[in-house]
Amino acid sequence: MISIASLTMLYKNDKGVKDVDISLEDGEIKGLLGPNGSGKSTIMRSFMGFLNPSKGTLAVNGIDTLANPVGAKKIIGYLPGDPQLPQNLTSETLFKLGAQMRGDSIDYAMELAERFELDVNQIGKELSKGNRQKTALILAFLHKPQALVLDEPTSGLDPFHQRTFFELVEEFSGNGVSILLSSHIITEIEKITSSIAVLKEGKKIYDEPLSTFKKQAKDDGKDLEDAFFEFYDRKGE
Amino acid sequence: MFNYIKYILSVPKKLILTWVLAPAVYLCLLPLAFANESVESILIDTQRDAFSGMSENDGLMNFLGISDWDNVFTLEGMVTTYFMNLFVPILVAISTIVLLNRMSAKAEEDGTFEFIASLPMTRGTIYLTHSIVAVMFGIFISQSWFHIMYIPMATMTLSQTMDYAPMIQAGFQSALGGVSYGVLGFSIAAYTGKSSNGWTFGMGLLGIEWISNMLSRTNDIFLWIDENISSFGAYGNPYKDGLDTGDITLVVAKILIFLVIGFIGFRNRSLNLR
Numbered sequence: 438m439i440s441i442a443s444l445t446m447l448y449k450n451d452k453g454v455k456d457v458d459i460s461l462e463d464g465e466i467k468g469l470l471g472p473n474g475s476g477k478s479t480i481m482r483s484f485m486g487f488l489n490p491s492k493g494t495l496a497v498n499g500i501d502t503l504a505n506p507v508g509a510k511k512i513i514g515y516l517p518g519d520p521q522l523p524q525n526l527t528s529e530t531l532f533k534l535g536a537q538m539r540g541d542s543i544d545y546a547m548e549l550a551e552r553f554e555l556d557v558n559q560i561g562k563e564l565s566k567g568n569r570q571k572t573a574l575i576l577a578f579l580h581k582p583q584a585l586v587l588d589e590p591t592s593g594l595d596p597f598h599q600r601t602f603f604e605l606v607e608e609f610s611g612n613g614v615s616i617l618l619s620s621h622i623i624t625e626i627e628k629i630t631s632s633i634a635v636l637k638e639g640k641k642i643y644d645e646p647l648s649t650f651k652k653q654a655k656d657d658g659k660d661l662e663d664a665f666f667e668f669y670d671r672k673g674e
Numbered sequence: 675m676f677n678y679i680k681y682i683l684s685v686p687k688k689l690i691l692t693w694v695l696a697p698a699v700y701l702c703l704l705p706l707a708f709a710n711e712s713v714e715s716i717l718i719d720t721q722r723d724a725f726s727g728m729s730e731n732d733g734l735m736n737f738l739g740i741s742d743w744d745n746v747f748t749l750e751g752m753v754t755t756y757f758m759n760l761f762v763p764i765l766v767a768i769s770t771i772v773l774l775n776r777m778s779a780k781a782e783e784d785g786t787f788e789f790i791a792s793l794p795m796t797r798g799t800i801y802l803t804h805s806i807v808a809v810m811f812g813i814f815i816s817q818s819w820f821h822i823m824y825i826p827m828a829t830m831t832l833s834q835t836m837d838y839a840p841m842i843q844a845g846f847q848s849a850l851g852g853v854s855y856g857v858l859g860f861s862i863a864a865y866t867g868k869s870s871n872g873w874t875f876g877m878g879l880l881g882i883e884w885i886s887n888m889l890s891r892t893n894d895i896f897l898w899i900d901e902n903i904s905s906f907g908a909y910g911n912p913y914k915d916g917l918d919t920g921d922i923t924l925v926v927a928k929i930l931i932f933l934v935i936g937f938i939g940f941r942n943r944s945l946n947l948r
Binding site: 538 | 678681684687786948
């Protein structure tokens with residue numbers, strides 16, 4: 438279970454997020470939607486303890502992620518928005534480090550590498566954007582976390598491996614793992630999430646089950662994408 | 675922490691190897707210049723004559739930290755005077771800032787630190803690991819230089835030579851000075867999350883203390899800095915006099931103060947992620 442309550446994290450330029458509440462039940466997949474700069478990554482980085490919020494309570498399965506970062510990070514899998522990896526280390530070496538730091542073996546990482554058709558012997562600077570994304574995804578999943586925080590997880594993945602990723606997310610969700618993932622593509626979110634939260638200029642403007650939004654769009658006779666853009670523009674007026 | 679140290683040392687493997695070997699190869703030239711009387715006469719005596727005008731320029735002599743011109747043209751003088759008292763601290767400071775920036779502030783700026791930050795470690799553990807590397811790296815590479823340089827001394831018959839133990843002691847003292855500047859650079863970069871600040875503060879303090887050392891005979895303020903807080907001032911003549919507890923305590927105390935300052939900042943700030 439992921440709980441983000443009254444999160445306020447402002448940068449020096451006064452941008453960031455203000456008073457955001459988001460919560461996910463076990464097994465829930467929530468899509469965090471919004472354009473660039475709306476605060477998606479800020480929420481995720483605050484949750485991971487990378488940023489120092491001025492207000493807010495952040496917890497995973499009852500563990501405060503700021504007060505007990507080690508306990509929390511043991512059970513969270515995190516994918517950065519633009520994963521950068523060391524240039525001279527192979528994916529396998531990184532998997533070993535990620536697993537050893539949590540007292541795990543790399544067996545599951547190797548299994549995932551096979552599913553994603555990733556050559557684990559390539560070093561960072563040889564990896565294409567897609568393979569870098571696969572490596573970072575596997576790093577997030579390799580310890581079978583109880584909660585996942587994924588910032589634009591399909592970025593750089595080809596459609597085949599996007600499908601592999603969606604299957605993986607469904608497996609984890611089926612095992613009760615809470616998954617918060619961000620995107621600015623509504624059609625992608627539609628495929629896997631059970632609920633959506635929409636951000637605009639650092640504030641949450643919508644947080645409902647996806648079925649509610651879909652029903653509204655259907656009632657208005659619009660496809661999901663058009664309905665979303667219309668809703669988003671209307672909220673800004 | 676052990677796994678993280680392994681990671682820190684494996685990412686910049688080439689950089690570490692370069693810093694271990696390149697200065698050592700250069701240092702080997704010093705004893706080889708004293709291979710025999712005729713080589714010494716060509717390489718050393720001709721230089722002494724060619725640059726003899728320098729000995730009359732007090733400013734330049736102070737700048738290079740040379741008080742006895744003739745002593746510079748002995749193997750012991752070359753190594754313990756201007757090499758250990760100037761180049762070793764500079765090289766150690768630069769290499770420490772380069773390495774630690776790559777692991778911390780620069781890694782935050784280029785995004786590779788986000789992976790490290792997501793691992794189950796506290797900020798304290800990360801900082802402590804970096805601190806251990808910051809302190810040990812400069813001492814390790816400088817000791818490698820002096821041990822490699824000692825190979826020709828131990829294996830060849832040279833016209834001049836140096837004693838092993840005092841040379842290693844002097845090397846330790848000079849490296850410790852460099853570590854203090856490198857650690858300041860690392861700490862300030864960790865405090866602010868900006869690698870450029872590491873360079874500004876680390877090399878800035880080195881410059882100030884070196885200028886104070888040069889000009890200590892001309893001004894009371896510089897003299898006070900040199901005698902009381904400067905790592906250059908704390909380097910006496912360890913090759914002849916052995917290690918001085920007071921000098922080492924001063925430099926170690928500076929290192930600890932810098933590390934504490936860096937920790938206070940690193941523990942409480944947001945990461946400088948792009």
